[in-house]
Amino acid sequence: MTRLTHCRSCQSPRLDMILDLGRQPLANALVEPAHVGQPEDTFPLEVLFCQDCSLVQVSETIPPEILFGRDYPYFSSFLPALLVHSREHALGLVEQYGLGPRNLVVEVASNDGYLLKNFVEKGIPVLGVDPAQGPAEAARKIGVETLQAFFNATTAHALVAEGKRADVILANNVLAHVEDINGFVEGFAILLADNGVAEFEFPYLRDLIDACAFDTIYHEHVFYYSLTALEPLFARHGLYLNDVQRIDIHGGSLRLTVGKKPGKTARLEKLIAEEAELGMGAPAYYEKFSRQVAKVRDDLRKLIQDLVSNGKRVAAYGAAAKGATLLNYASLKGDVISYVVDRNVHKVGKYMPGLEIPIRSVETLMQDRPDYLLILAWNFGAEIMAQQKAYADAGGRFILPIPSPAIV
Numbered sequence: 001m002t003r004l005t006h007c008r009s010c011q012s013p014r015l016d017m018i019l020d021l022g023r024q025p026l027a028n029a030l031v032e033p034a035h036v037g038q039p040e041d042t043f044p045l046e047v048l049f050c051q052d053c054s055l056v057q058v059s060e061t062i063p064p065e066i067l068f069g070r071d072y073p074y075f076s077s078f079l080p081a082l083l084v085h086s087r088e089h090a091l092g093l094v095e096q097y098g099l100g101p102r103n104l105v106v107e108v109a110s111n112d113g114y115l116l117k118n119f120v121e122k123g124i125p126v127l128g129v130d131p132a133q134g135p136a137e138a139a140r141k142i143g144v145e146t147l148q149a150f151f152n153a154t155t156a157h158a159l160v161a162e163g164k165r166a167d168v169i170l171a172n173n174v175l176a177h178v179e180d181i182n183g184f185v186e187g188f189a190i191l192l193a194d195n196g197v198a199e200f201e202f203p204y205l206r207d208l209i210d211a212c213a214f215d216t217i218y219h220e221h222v223f224y225y226s227l228t229a230l231e232p233l234f235a236r237h238g239l240y241l242n243d244v245q246r247i248d249i250h251g252g253s254l255r256l257t258v259g260k261k262p263g264k265t266a267r268l269e270k271l272i273a274e275e276a277e278l279g280m281g282a283p284a285y286y287e288k289f290s291r292q293v294a295k296v297r298d299d300l301r302k303l304i305q306d307l308v309s310n311g312k313r314v315a316a317y318g319a320a321a322k323g324a325t326l327l328n329y330a331s332l333k334g335d336v337i338s339y340v341v342d343r344n345v346h347k348v349g350k351y352m353p354g355l356e357i358p359i360r361s362v363e364t365l366m367q368d369r370p371d372y373l374l375i376l377a378w379n380f381g382a383e384i385m386a387q388q389k390a391y392a393d394a395g396g397r398f399i400l401p402i403p404s405p406a407i408v
C-alpha cells in the first residue's frame with residue numbers, strides 16, 4: 001500500500017486530511033471462524049480534500065489483488081430493483097437519442113449484461129467492457145457482446161483501431177472505484193463519437209454529507225464526487241459536463257451527461273451554483289462534516305457501553321461493508337456487540353472484519369431475544385423494524401446510529 005502524496009486528478013500536492021476513520025481492515029473481508037483471533041491486515045482509512053481541484057479521495061492506494069482478491073463474483077441480475085431501474089433508463093436513452101441499428105452503445109463495467117440486453121432487444125449494437133470473467137461469460141450467453149478487460153485509454157485506442165466509435169457510453173457505479181481516474185476518463189474521450197454522449201452514475205458527495213453517511217466510506221471507494229471536482233477532471237480530457245439529474249439510488253446519486261461539445265442545461269448550472277453556495281470547493285464544509293462524524297462515534301459508543309454496563313445485551317443487524325466501517329470506527333467489538341444478524345446465508349457463520357463479532361441468521365433474534373438491536377443497515381431502518389415486529393412486540397428495542405444515535 002502507498003500513501004497518496006499528490007491528487008489523483010490534478011496532481012497537486014496540496015491535500016488536506018478532512019476525515020480520519022482510523023486503521024480499518026477491508027470492509028468486505030469477512031473472517032472465517034478458523035482465523036478468528038489472528039492478526040488481520042488493516043489500512044488507514046483517511047479522506048483527503050484537494051485544495052486545487054476540490055476532489056475528495058481516500059489516502060491509501062491498495063493493490064487491486066488485495067482489494068478485490070477475496071470478492072465473491074457479483075452478478076447484477078440478482079438485484080430486481082436494479083433491473084427495473086436499468087430497463088427504464090435504457091428505454092429512455094433509446095427514445096431520447098433516437099438510437100437504432102447504425103448506432104453503438106458501449107457500457108463500461110457492464111457486469112452480466114443486465115443493462116445492455118435492453119438495447120439488444122431493440123436491435124441496437126452494443127459492446128460491454130468488464131474485467132470479471134464470470135459476469136462477462138454470463139453476458140455473452142444472453143447475446144451481449146462483451147470484452148473482458150479493464151477500461152482505459154489503451155482499451156479505447158484498441159477499439160477505435162477496430163473501427164468502433166460509441167454514440168453512447170454508459171458507466172454506472174464505476175467512476176468512484178477507479179484509481180487511475182485520468183486514464184479512465186481519457187478512454188471516454190477517445191472512444192466517444194464527436195456527437196456522442198457519455199453518462200455516469202455515481203453516489204453524490206453532497207447526499208453522503210447531508211445524511212452523515214460516513215459509513216459508506218471504505219477503501220474500495222477511492223473517490224467521493226462533487227460537480228465542482230468533476231468539471232476540471234473532464235475538461236482536462238476535452239470533455240464537457242452538459243446535464244445532470246439527481247437520482248434516488250445508493251443513498252443519493254448523480255446521473256451526469258458528458259459530451260465533446262459544451263452545452264450546460266439550466267439544471268446543471270443550478271446544481272453547480274448550489275455547490276458553490278454550500279462551499280463544496282473549500283475545506284470548511286468538510287471539516288463541519290468531520291465534527292458531526294466524530295460526534296456520532298462518541299455518542300454511539302457511550303450509548304452502547306452504558307447499556308452493556310447496565311447488563312443489557314446488544315446485537316446488530318446487517319453484516320455489510322458499512323456496518324464493518326461503523327463498528328471499527330467506533331471500536332464496538334465482540335465484547336459489547338454479541339453478534340450481527342444477516343439474511344445472506346453465505347455470511348452466516350463468518351465473523352465481521354476486525355471485530356471478532358460472529359454473524360448469525362436473522363432467526364437468532366427471536367430465539368435469543370437480545371435487549372437491543374443496533375441497525376447497521378440504517379438506510380433500510382423502517383423496513384427492518386417492520387420485518388422485526390415480533391422482536392419488538394416481545395420487548396426488543398431498536399437503535400438507529402445515524403444521523404444521530406437514538407433508541408427508537
Ligand SMILES: [Zn+2]
Nearest residue numbers: 007010050053
Ligand atoms: Zn486535485
